[in-house]
Amino acid sequence: MIIHELEGATPLDPNELAGLKLKHVGTRRELDEVEQANIIAGLLWLRAQRVKAIADMTFVLLLHKKLFGEVWNWAGSFRKTEKNIGVDPLQISQQLRNLLDDAVAWHRYETYPPRQALLRLHHGIVKIHPFANGNGRFARIYTDLVADKLYDIAPIQWGNADLQRTSIIRSAYIAALRAADGNDFSPLFELFDA
Numbered sequence: 001m002i003i004h005e006l007e008g009a010t011p012l013d014p015n016e017l018a019g020l021k022l023k024h025v026g027t028r029r030e031l032d033e034v035e036q037a038n039i040i041a042g043l044l045w046l047r048a049q050r051v052k053a054i055a056d057m058t059f060v061l062l063l064h065k066k067l068f069g070e071v072w073n074w075a076g077s078f079r080k081t082e083k084n085i086g087v088d089p090l091q092i093s094q095q096l097r098n099l100l101d102d103a104v105a106w107h108r109y110e111t112y113p114p115r116q117a118l119l120r121l122h123h124g125i126v127k128i129h130p131f132a133n134g135n136g137r138f139a140r141i142y143t144d145l146v147a148d149k150l151y152d153i154a155p156i157q158w159g160n161a162d163l164q165r166t167s168i169i170r171s172a173y174i175a176a177l178r179a180a181d182g183n184d185f186s187p188l189f190e191l192f193d194a
Contacts, residue, residue, distance in 0.1 A: 011084070012132060013081050015081070016079075016081065016132045019072050019074045020072060022034055035068060035071050035134070038068055039068075041070065042069075042141075043141070046066065046145070054142075054146055054150065057100070060096070061078075062076060063138070063145075064130075067134065067141065068138075074132055078093060078131065079129070079132040081132065085129050086130075087128050092130045096128050099124040099125065103117065103146065104150075106120070107150050117151075118147050118151070119185065119192060121142075122140065122143040123181075123188060126139050140158055143155075172187075172191055175187065176191045
């Protein structure tokens with residue numbers, strides 16, 4: 001069905017692919033297009049919300065559903081399958097809860113400069129990989145929301161590039177995330193001027 005995956009993209013298993021609501025979608029390009037349209041609708045929804053409890057797990061799941069729910073019937077639910085990245089599915093809820101609590105504490109106690117705290121949050125979400133699909137995009141949108149609501153600063157520019165397409169920026173982004181997996185955040189901070 002979906003022809004190829006990008007470098008660093010998480011392959012979907014057959015059960016997850018069966019959750020595709022739009023049966024006419026048959027290529028990666030078509031999937032990218034319908035997901036992007038859903039993300040735009042989700043961002044419009046988000047803009048109309050008065051978000052107060054950004055670290056609330058119910059809100060996190062609702063946001064993922066708003067961003068991907070017109071495309072995938074499992075949107076807004078934690079993944080149930082093992083992936084080539086991410087924690088055991090049984091640990092997702094607790095590890096994400098811990099990360100969100102940490103992010104709030106980083107802000108409250110000024111543990112890190114704002115952009116470094118945001119990039120650590122972004123990396124943590126990607127590393128946990130809570131959803132079957134859309135983790136990077138969700139993490140970037142959520143991180144930008146935290147930048148606005150918690151830190152009252154401009155969002156990260158994410159390289160001013162389409163990180164969904166194969167590019168030099170995407171390759172550097174994936175490499176920086178992998179370095180952060182080993183607790184070396186310097187490539188991620190350098191890439192995004194933190």
